[in-house]
Amino acid sequence: MKMELIQPFINSADAVLAQSLQCETRVGDVSMEEETYRRKGVAAIIEINGDIEGRIILDTDPRTAMHIAAHLAAGEVEASDDLVRETICELANMVIGNAITSLNDQGFRFKISPPQVHAAEQGLSGNEETEALVMCFETPKGSVFMNIAMHYNRRRKEERTAAVAG
């Protein structure tokens, strides 16, 4: 996975989390996921289609999700509350929306699906074409994980290359 694809997601997650939670964030561990993805707690998945294809999962443990939701709702929420899952979905939507805005400005064209709660115990694993990168963002509310698995759409890439050459 190319850094030019990853960097906008790092920048966006950093900015959105900092603004939404009104705090400093820090990029913690970064790793390549070799095993099948296993969610940590409350997770939202967004699919990407176009010049780049794949999916991104934003994931936190239940306690962190509850703290984030309570902060953003400016009140107490229960761990089982739908608002907790909604909050993580909307955070994912903002992080990924801002990142693809940046990528679109670089010339990539694609669409995102509305975020879905990722309830399965296991998700897609990375493979030769779709490597999965896992990043941890440390916030005062807890750790937020972003799992990115995406690749260039080969047909679109060939069309773009041909258009540039022509």
Add this chain to the structure above:
Amino acid sequence: MEQFAALVRAKDNKPLRYLIVDDSIFARKNLAKMLESFGGEVAGEAGDGCTAITEYERLHPDLVLMDITMPQMEGIEAAERIVRQYPQARVVMVSSVGYQENIVAALQKGARHFVQKPVKADVLYEVVRYVMGDDVLTPQTVGAGGQ
């Protein structure tokens, strides 16, 4: 939440009435809190473009805040349909996807403005004032008019 000088309708000094359209309950709650801090009233909410159209027809709000990426019918299409039928409708797109093509498409279909998520209350406040133009008053303009 930060408090703002209340925005009221010029024609009757009543609070501005809003329709919030977003598939995220969290996003709708967040926007509702901001609009209430502007002295506004949330007349209705919708979670997709189809419901937004029926709710607009039922409520005739002063301003619609419309997300773009939604299930069933996306926000730009819903905005186009509302404005086609009600040319006076004021629709502001509110989305995390803020690239130029999206903004241009929304404006071409009749949206009046675009606000990128995460929404900052002070930015939204200024956009509401701008879009409502002479049809909205703040306390300063109310006072100036009365002297």
